Structures are given as structure tokens and as C-alpha cells.
Amino acid sequence: MKAITYEKYGSPDVLSVEEVQKPTPKDDEVLIKVRAASVNPFDWHYLRGEPFFMRLMGAGILKPRNKILGIDIAGRVEAGGGNVKQFQPGDEVFGASDFGALAEYVCAKENALVLKPANVTSEEAAAAPVAALTALQALRDKGEIQPGQKVLINGASGGVGTFAVQIAKSYGAAVTGVCSTGNLEMVRSIGTDHVIDYGQEDFTRNGQRYDLILDAVANRSFSDLKRALGPRGICVIVGFSPALTFQVFFPGPWKFSTGDKKIGMMSAKITKEDLDFLKDLLEAGKVVPVIDRRYPLDEAADALRYLEEGHAKGKIVINIEQDAKT
Ligand SMILES: NC(=O)c1ccc[n+]([C@@H]2O[C@H](COP(=O)([O-])OP(=O)(O)OC[C@H]3O[C@@H](n4cnc5c(N)ncnc54)[C@H](OP(=O)(O)O)[C@@H]3O)[C@@H](O)[C@H]2O)c1
Incomplete structure (x- = not known):
């Protein structure tokens, strides 16, 4: 699969577009074909390995432990691990992976995902978590x-x-x-x-x-x-x-x-209960994600450059499938 990878900490220039192996879900995880992802300041902190104490807390001291950035996702379930009960292949979901969202496929914990409301586009859902x-x-x-x-x-x-x-x-x-x-x-x-x-x-x-x-x-x-x-x-x-x-x-x-x-x-936590709460707000139209810019996967480095300037107008999404606007 295609993914945005990095081997060393640095500016968005250290990111590459690469062919890597598709991930395999653990027992409590779901494999998702990613339709859209969004970027957060977390991503450029992990890209740069700054502030330094993040490296001590598991990001990797000299080089990144996880080679693919990205947390927010919306996509289609391809397969589930042995203990997955809530989703079936073909379900449209959104939520958060631990890492690895800037790729064609990612694994995410079943409890960090919910079904995407039909009236919300994939890019809107990916903008939210x-x-x-x-x-x-x-x-x-x-x-x-x-x-x-x-x-x-x-x-x-x-x-x-x-x-x-x-x-x-x-x-x-x-x-x-x-x-x-x-x-x-x-x-x-x-x-x-x-x-x-x-x-x-x-x-x-x-x-x-x-x-x-x-x-x-x-x-x-x-x-x-x-x-x-x-x-x-x-x-x-x-x-x-x-x-x-x-x-x-x-x-x-x-x-x-x-x-x-x-x-x-405070530091936010991704929970199933709160994703469900958010899903209801999105479904009811009480919250409509504001999307500033959209980038294709190959241009994820430009998305991070723009985000790092600190003046985004809402969210920046990475549309991995062309129909993520639907
Ligand atoms: N604690 C947590 O769990 C958690 C979770 C997510 C994010 N965060 C942090 O929360 C912060 C915001 O995240 P984000 O995703 O919203 O970032 P963002 O999308 O990059 O937004 C930054 C915003 O800051 C505004 N801004 C810059 N200077 C300002 C000023 N002097 N006064 C008022 N607004 C100003 C910008 O607006 P203008 O263009 O109008 O200046 C821009 O819209 C980041 O530091 C991020 O790391 C923390």
C-alpha cells in the first residue's frame, strides 16, 4: 500500500511517499481502507520530535518509533481481528488510529471507531475526532x-x-x-x-x-x-x-x-462514548466540520507545512480516495 513515511525527525521535507506492507489487525483491531484522514498539530510535533520529552514518552529517542503519521480517519472496514464484534467488512466508520492514518490502509482499535452517519462525508468525519x-x-x-x-x-x-x-x-x-x-x-x-x-x-x-x-x-x-x-x-x-x-x-x-x-x-482521550456523542452531533447537523484545505495523500507534506504555520481556518484533510467528499 502507499503511505507517507519518515525515518528521522525533521521538517516535512523528511517525509516520503512509499510502498509499504499493509498492516494486519490485532485481535481488538479493525483494518480500514482509509478514505480520508486529517492532520493535527500532534502530527507535526511527532514529525519533529518536539518537544523533546515526547521522545522519552515513547515516540522514540533518536528516531521515530512509528514510521507513519496520522490519527484521524474515516474509511471502510476491510477485516476485523479475532475479538472484533461491532463491525463488519464494508461498514463505513470514523475515529482514531494510534498512528498510521496517512496511508491507504490502517489498523485502529474497535473501541476507537464508530459508524459514520450517512449524511456526513468521509472528509468531514475524518476532520472531527x-x-x-x-x-x-x-x-x-x-x-x-x-x-x-x-x-x-x-x-x-x-x-x-x-x-x-x-x-x-x-x-x-x-x-x-x-x-x-x-x-x-x-x-x-x-x-x-x-x-x-x-x-x-x-x-x-x-x-x-x-x-x-x-x-x-x-x-x-x-x-x-x-x-x-x-x-x-x-x-x-x-x-x-x-x-x-x-x-x-x-x-x-x-x-x-x-x-x-x-x-x-487537559489532554484529550479518544473514547467510544465520546465518539458516539460526536456522531450524534454530526448526524443532527449541530456540528458541521469546517474544512480549510484538502490535499491528496502524495501532498501530505504540504498539508503539514501549512498546518505548522498555525493559521488553519478549521481543519486540513487528506483525501486518500477521490470520493472522500461524499
Ligand atoms: N490538549 C489536547 O489534548 C490537544 C488536542 C488537540 C490539539 N491540542 C493543541 O491545541 C492547539 C490548537 O489545536 P488546533 O488543532 O486548533 O490548531 P490549528 O488548527 O493549527 O489552529 C491554530 C489556531 O490558532 C489561532 N491563533 C494563532 N494565534 C492566535 C492568537 N494570538 N489569538 C487567537 N488565536 C490565535 C489561529 O487563528 P488565526 O489564523 O485567526 O490567527 C489558528 O486558527 C494546538 O496547540 C494543539 O497542539 C491539544
Whole structure:
């Protein structure tokens, strides 16, 4: 099968398009013919082997242990391992592999997949898993979102942010999105009640106070974030920054509770329950993935170059089959 591989850490230039052996599913895994994948900042962190402690945590110290990047997938089940009960060959599914999504075939755990709703295209389904579950778990589980709350999404135009805006709206929150000038219209179009152009206005100094902040950028100090929170306000940081990554990778209790406000970090987990929850949101049209760019598999390196610039407008998908738009 064709795959995007890398043998050493580096820029997207180290990626090659190669013919490699098709993977074989373990007992609890499903072999999937990938129709579409999407890329996440995780992928370029793994590509570069940065921050360094990722290498110590299993990515491979001197060179990558897994040669094929990619987590988010949508595709068709080809075969199941011995213990697989939920899927049959031919089922259209979406979810997450541990690695290896940038390829024509990948294996994924049965419990990290759900059936793709018929009204959602493969590229839309592939756009969703990591970014949408991050937004969901940050808002619902860590942020304890409630109807009517004032919720601010910092980084509202990115992969996580575009899902966060829509998920917060589905909970009945009043949502403010923070983004750059060029993305104001797009962020308005996905349902925000207010938008803030970060080049013009500082959301931590405009006198507004929020019940819940989802920070997908991690570019503000704790004292700035605390100032922007109202009484009993919660701020969940999902973005990586050099200063915060160590703590993001070792999530613990709320480390920065100050008075009645909480500021903390989280690391998302792919669970069957939350994929099912997401599936229902997608099926009901309450969440519609925003797709910025589409690349064929051979051009996955360009997709990662673009993502790494840090100004994606929604998600970047890799359409491995030409009909992934359906
Ligand atoms: N904790 C977890 O489990 C987890 C899971 C997924 C992702 N993440 C992390 O979350 C972050 C966001 O991921 P993503 O997939 O959304 O990334 P992305 O698609 O690359 O989006 C980045 C966004 O940041 C915005 N941005 C850049 N500078 C900004 C600023 N000063 N103020 C407000 N927005 C700004 C950009 O918007 P403009 O173009 O408008 O500037 C862009 O839309 C990354 O650091 C990623 O590694 C963490």
C-alpha cells in the first residue's frame, strides 16, 4: 500500500511517499481502507520530535518509533481481528488510529471507531475526532459548561476552535470567539454571538468576564486568564506552548485554582462514548466540520507545512480516495 513515511525527525521535507506492507489487525483491531484522514498539530510535533520529552514518552529517542503519521480517519472496514464484534467488512466508520492514518490502509482499535452517519462525508468525519473530542471534553468535562453561560474560545478559527464554538452553542451558551481579522466572518458564520479580533482588542482587558474560557492558543499568562474569568469561572487550556507542554502531558488536578476560579490544562482521550456523542452531533447537523484545505495523500507534506504555520481556518484533510467528499 502507499503511505507517507519518515525515518528521522525533521521538517516535512523528511517525509516520503512509499510502498509499504499493509498492516494486519490485532485481535481488538479493525483494518480500514482509509478514505480520508486529517492532520493535527500532534502530527507535526511527532514529525519533529518536539518537544523533546515526547521522545522519552515513547515516540522514540533518536528516531521515530512509528514510521507513519496520522490519527484521524474515516474509511471502510476491510477485516476485523479475532475479538472484533461491532463491525463488519464494508461498514463505513470514523475515529482514531494510534498512528498510521496517512496511508491507504490502517489498523485502529474497535473501541476507537464508530459508524459514520450517512449524511456526513468521509472528509468531514475524518476532520472531527481529535479536534472535536478535545473541544467536547474541555467544555463539558473540565469546563462543566451550562446553558446560558458566557463562554470564550481563544483560537476560535482553528481545528479545535471551530468545533468548540459549535459544541458550546449546542449546550446553549453565549459564545465569543477570538481570532484574526481575516477569520472574523468564518467564525461568525459557525454561530458565535460575538467575535473579537485579537489584533484590535485584548479579551483579557476589555472589561468582560467569562464563565468559561477554552484556550486553544495558550499564549496568555495565568494572571491574564484569571482577570478574564468571572466568579467561579473556569479556564481550560488545551493549546500547547513551550512553557505549558510539560504540564499538558502530565495532566493532574487543577493546579492553578485561585480563589473561586480554576485554570487548568487537559489532554484529550479518544473514547467510544465520546465518539458516539460526536456522531450524534454530526448526524443532527449541530456540528458541521469546517474544512480549510484538502490535499491528496502524495501532498501530505504540504498539508503539514501549512498546518505548522498555525493559521488553519478549521481543519486540513487528506483525501486518500477521490470520493472522500461524499
Ligand atoms: N490538549 C489536547 O489534548 C490537544 C488536542 C488537540 C490539539 N491540542 C493543541 O491545541 C492547539 C490548537 O489545536 P488546533 O488543532 O486548533 O490548531 P490549528 O488548527 O493549527 O489552529 C491554530 C489556531 O490558532 C489561532 N491563533 C494563532 N494565534 C492566535 C492568537 N494570538 N489569538 C487567537 N488565536 C490565535 C489561529 O487563528 P488565526 O489564523 O485567526 O490567527 C489558528 O486558527 C494546538 O496547540 C494543539 O497542539 C491539544
